[in-house]
Amino acid sequence: MFTVFWSVLHRDLLLAMRRRTDVLTTLFFFVIVVSLFPLGVGTERAVLRVLGPGVVWVAALLASMLALERLFAADYEDGTLEQLLLTDQPLVLLTLAKVTAHWLLTGLPLVLIAPLVGMQYHLTDSSVAVMMLSLLLGTPVLSLIGAIGAALTLGLRGGGILLALLILPLYIPVLVYGAGAVTVGAASLGEAQPYLTLLAAFLVAALALAPLACAAALRISIE
């Protein structure tokens, strides 16, 4: 059973490595959005420190959402997805593998670039640490929930903008606690602990439930 998981994961990562620009586009989208805000609201340190956590998290939401369109699209177009659905392997595991690969390619880079973004917003060291932790826990939730939307909008015209409409409201809890953690984390790491615990709880719940919904959505979209 785990061989299935690994082989799908390996295949998706390999495919992405052959076309690296896709990964970099998401990352640079994130960096550009975050860099634009100081130009819009002014570069005063106090203001940036207040806005920073929210801006970074909203940018992470948008970046993760934009990348979702490609989660199933290529496999859907060349028929691979249909073949995956026809195998006697559990579809839940296949979707989980695809989402994991997707997160490694689009979510993890955001976590790693976070310190750089933190410097742009003059965040304190503990804030940056909390930001990395919260992104590490939160972005997989975004990928998992978003995968349901990606599966539902598979092959539709205007899929990207529709996906935003469906998925962004569902991202709110992660946004609230993710940004909240960074804000209170300015003083010390301990303050952010309840927020991070909640994010971890979301991650566990999403890991258990989202692949089921996503598999059901794929079956609805392809039949």
Add this chain to the structure above:
Amino acid sequence: MTKPWSRFAAPASFYPLAGRLIPVFWVLAAAFILIALYWGFFQTPDQLGGSNAQKDYYRIIFIHVGTAWMSMWLYAVLVAWAAVGLVFKTRLSFMMANAIAPTGAIFTFLALWTGAIWGRPSWGTYWDWDPRLTSELILFFLYIGYIALHSAIDDSRRADRAAALLAIVGLVMVPVIFWSINCPDPNQCAALHQRSGLGKVDGNILFAMLTMTLGLWMYSFATTLMRVRGIILTREAEAAWVQDLVRAQARGS
């Protein structure tokens, strides 16, 4: 499909039943709403509260509370129909879910709109990020998402099932979303702008509010059934009974 309760699961037999029920619900809706309006305008106190009294403008509550309650209730009903449709594979259930969505979205919008009108004199602002307002706004987005997804898919079978799944996912997320908005700080919750309990409401106001809610509920039945009749006709346009119906109506007029 021989059990009596499942007889009306067939669009062909539900269509005439809905046609007979619609006038009943319209009459009930009109009666309840008129009673509620009369009671709300003439049998309730002119102002509320002591030092900073709410004058006559508070009466918008009779529309506001009813639409807000119905907007939430209709989403639950929508999801129930969607779930029934996914489990029993009954086409009519999806059509019902589909017919409820616009009414629910309108109620959500009305609740926000009337709330803003009321908020201006009482809170001094049209909009405040009170958890209840924000939750209602998110509910509005959920309705819009459902309608948008359904109308973006041409194949009606896929549209029904995809939108149904989305609605169910939405309902699962609603408590989490509401909770996260209500308690942005996990250590202390309930940053509500003001608290309210039904027990503390003046009897006459409560009566008008509840009657109005009943009226709006009846109105929802009427509009949903009207809409579902339209959907049935569109979907079953090729079916023999629809053709017969069209021919019979053409002869009649």
